[in-house]
Amino acid sequence: MKNNFRQKLLLASIFVFLLSINSPLFSQEQVLKTIRGTLSDAEGALSGVNVIVKNTSRGVISDMEGKYSIAVKSTDSVVFSYIGYKTQTLGVGNRSVLNVIMIPDATALDQVVINAGYYKVLDAERTGSISSIDADEIENRPVSNPLAAMQGRVAGVHITPQTGLAGGGYEVQIRGQNSIAAGNDPLYIIDGIPYDSRSMGFANVGATTIPGGRISVLSLINTSDIESIEILKDADATAIYGSRGANGVILITTKKGVAGRTAVTLNTYTGVARVARTMDYMKTDQYLAMRRAGYLNDGFTELPVDAYDINGTWDPNRYTDWQKELIGGTAYINDLQGSVSGGSKRTSFLLSGNYHKETTVYPKDFEYEKISVLGNLSHRSDDERFQVNFSSNYASEANDLPGVDLSQFIRFLPPNAPALYDADGNINFENSTFANPLAELEGKYFTNRRNLIANTRLSYQLFSRLKLLANAGYTTTILEESRTNPHTKYDPAIGLTSSSSSIYTNDAKRESWIFEPQLNYEYLFKNSSIAVLLGASYQKQTDKIVSHYARGFASNSVIYNLAAANSLLVQRDRKEAYKYQAYFGRINYKLFERYIFNLTGRRDGSSRFGPGNRYANFWAIGGAWLFGEETGVKNALPFLSFGKLRVGYGVTGNDQIGDYQYLETYSTTGSIYDGLSGLEPSRIYNADFGWETNRKLNAALELGFIRNRINFTFEYFRNRSSNQLVGNPLPGTTGFSNVQSNLDAVVENSGIEVTLHTENFRGDNFRWETAINLSIPKNRLVAFPNLEGSTYANQYVIGEPLGIKKLYHLIGVNPETGIYEFEDYNGDGKISAPDDRQYTVSVMPEVYGGISNNLFYKNWELNFLFQFTKRQGYNYVLGSAAPGQMGNQPAFLTGEWQQPGDEAEMQQFTAGYNPEALIAFSQYMFSNASITDASFVRLRDASLSYTLPKKGTTGTACKIYLQGQNLLVFTKFKGGDPEQLTGFLPPLRKVTMGIQLSI
């Protein structure tokens, strides 16, 4: 250790020495004269401007005060260039002083600056694959989660909502599924602070309302506060995030204050939402006929006592559209946003607040409420050397929902099921014959979350070429959630009292701090320049989770008082620590402004691994060739305004597993037995597992035509994930369901991404832009040693995607027996799993993308985005009851087998007493019949706005707008919404109207 320290000290000293000796060394060339000058922009002195003598290799950059001096001949011209500003070329002549005011040039494509996380890069000069979304593409959208606003906008990013409820989770995959079993979530960085997106929700509490109880942490970020979102995809862009970059990185940058006049904006919108797409279920006549046939087929001459729907217990003439009844309501959305920004030359600020509220489509009053505040303060010292930026983002969210998502009852409710309420207004159990879904609304699911993200960024320009930076951040998220089960949920016939009422609670707190010192160095050679970044990262995160189950209350009115419970069980009490440390660096070398090399590396350590496996190295090399700048190309292809080829290759990693998985431990169960609190083995442990590594290759061609009015990108990528970290599924005989380990399997994601941005028309009054993105991903399991002998044998096939399903293959209905028949793959005369589940089909997306159009006419603006996905998916069959059993079925189910000789597509109805038919149906559920084309084209987003003409140069600007989300769906998908998870609320259609004022 001591030796190690000395080594580092030596290295550091050498580095410092090099830095301090090089500055006076500069061009010793014979000169004719020296010119001096000051470079500035509207806000003052501008440091770091490149000053180059045209057609020579001589150049300098301006210092802290914007000053420069350079040796020139009087016949020379001098070129002044700087990121984000127009390049100016001026002749020297007789002058000895040349002061230049640099003019910002944000509109030019080759001057757009992209945030790459630890550094910024000109869009034209970037070597990595980075997509960017601007504020105006996402703001004012009636969504509570920024991920919702990103859907369909970015090539290579596939986002699927898990439920139509506000606060619900999203599945986000950047360039496909890399990991068989570890997390596939990207790394989220908000204003430089890594943001753990793992839900702290507890499945016992929330899973019946929100799929898996996974509430999205990202909903705590107010969409309107976002300045830009960058998505880093390839190795060149993500290797600097090392072990957490494998699944891509999403950088979210919040808005900053702008110096100048104090500006106030107010924005409010209001609107409605409804379930967009539902399935048609059988009406009473069709349903009852099916049921009767089922009993007849099963050999009943007299209907059994529990056949309430057809034996006369329930009114055969009733009809209820349960979709309308349970999820057919209208949700209301209200949003109010206000901000103040401004500042002086050196100090600027922004203060922004937002209130957002959404109700639900359920029959009772439930709602989602969010309040957020963003504050930002920037300051620069008088000498411009020192800069500080502080931002703090606080959000509080309350979600009040039913204990169970009512969507799941719809398909099981007979259309003639009794009324929901009896004559007295009580929940009707119809003499214990009816499992009334509204009883579930007696139970409440409530979540309350508070989130604070604070960060400070300090920088100090030590020398003109060397800058010190430090980024320090603190994040805390607090979650309180509960779900009640009052006894009133149950049929009074069971005879329960409030002594059986219960509540699940979950209180979780996550705190994280990070410190990242960095050092930036830039140097200009004759024909080239170099930029070096060195940094370190220290992060510590602690999670504290306490979950309770309490049962038995004197009255339901004290159900939230755990102290009032007859019995109280601590189900979980966990404290987890996660520590993370890294060194990283980047060297960027630019030659002749045309050839760019980018080398990044990171050494990472994570506490999630055992002592021998904590550290690993990650790196990437990238290059870009701006061939459009080559004289030959310019002459030969005058219509080509931009041309770039870029290539990157590197290694990133994935550590998305739980903490402490490498330890053999016992943990408390929370159950008390005979006065003792139980201890159980926490897991089957494996002390020896390490990083999942992901090797990424990326190549892209970027072209711009007609002064960049047409921009085209073609990108090819191939990512290979190896050393797969898996919770290897285990059979029950091991006592557990999985064990954490590395698997020597390789998963490959390759694909093509195409983007096209065109300015179709540009006139004085009318402008029309179109942006298209298209992704064709391909996922393949490349290698899996001993797959046949592993527990994955019946899940995966080498050479096929991870998203395959192995299914029975439906042959048809046997005309004699009226029962489904399946292909007998192993020829043993019977149909059984796993040997006969050999029909494979992939449910991964095959093609997806979006087309957006922006039209501007005078003060009018129209935007709309069509999103499309081509894929196969599960249809209504999975998880449904065999037709003929009690429970509704889609109205299109007709043509069932009725008598021997019938050539039918559907097997005979069964009331649930025919084992052959039931077994065949259970196989049918897991056959190719449960998979259909789930492709769709969706009008995801549309908005129309009108800006009121301003009188004079100052005064109030006013914009009125109309917004729609998920307005239309075109699909052949049978049964509901193609993006819906069975049993959960489908995505909603939203329409809102708003007004924005700026003063």
Add this chain to the structure above:
Amino acid sequence: MISITIYRSKIVMFFLLFVTIGCDEFTAVDFPEMELTGVAVFEDSATVDAAFASIYSKLRDDVLVTGKAHGINTLLGLYADECDYYGVPGENSDQFYRHVVLPSNWDIAALWNGAYNLIYAANSIIEGVTNSGKLSESEKERFLGEALFVRAYMHYYLVSLFGDIPYIKTTDYTVNSKVSRMPEGEVFALLIQDLQEAEVLLMSANPRIEKTRPAVIAVRALMARAYLYNEAYALAREYSTKVIENGGLDIGNSVAEVFNKSSTSTIWQLKPEQGSHTWEAFTFIFVSAPPPFVALTSNLIDSFEVGDARRENWIGEVSSGDDVYYYPNKYKQVGSNNTEYSILLRLAEQYLIRAEASAHLGDNTAAVRDLNVVRLRAGLAPTEATSRAELLEAIAIERRHELFTEQGHRWFDLKRTGMANIVLAPVKPGWRDTDVLLPLPEAELLLNKNLEPQNPGY
């Protein structure tokens, strides 16, 4: 200028040092505060007891013999002819009632996975205790004996439900994930071996006053049952005799006392959560008709002899108009409860085991004597059966009336005596001969090919 450069260099140096000195130990995290290492658990008898507490609370609340709706009291009551189903049609338990159990049935997976999870827990204790250097010899004996009993107890139910199954004796997942099924006979041999060992180890241990942990008498009671199931009648008689004669138990003279927590006939019982009802009472009792979940079959009700105290005392009824519905009322306390525990082994069964074994061994007098012990307590006249065949039939009926809705006794009796087909075919439209064994969980076969083939009929 030079001085400033030096000054600045110092800043850089300081900065770099700060960055690079960051020790490699930064990523070392403390051991989780909420957990104990596997080794530490076995250094102290209190934490080993806590490990057992986890096993028994799971047995009580989740696994296999739990009194909850997914335990075998209910599932096998429905599967045999004890209970009728009134719950939501098509649910997992309804599949048992209709005899259309599918390999994908969640209750099947829960029975299987829950049992093997406890077997892992028992094996983990066996390995931990064996390697412990801190526990005393007498503590080790007690813990090993108890863990061996738990392991045998779980395997006993698995083999009775599923037929050929793997017998798991290690925590090594690399072995356990590739195991094959073992013939029923071998499974029984192994579980008897475990029980024999447990019997020796627990011989000198002091049983709990409330019998909330299995003691040597529970080991012997289970052995008596296992021998009977395997038609080893002499041994069944020997072990039931040990329980009856040397166990310090008394069958008592009132059926009303049997399910009291301080009943003298209890061999092993599970204590509910503090002040809470037994899950058996929670699941079975209902107060208005028609029943919300399950009720006893009229066939069972009608089969009781007039004057049987158990018909009066252990069965509750609710009427609705002309219809009367019955529920098992062995456990009576719903809501709060301080008087009842869930009994897993009790003396009456041992009398009936010995009676049956004696009848098979040709000792009809002894069989009659034992059968009458149970009958007399129920307020019934001595049996009129005399021949072996009559006696066996009378014992079977007595078992039905004594043990209904307790851990699937009725189903296992029908199955082991070959009567399942005769009794159930007429009353269960879905009955097939292959129903004597439940299917292995579908997921299990997908994960471990060595467990193939699936049981016949599925």
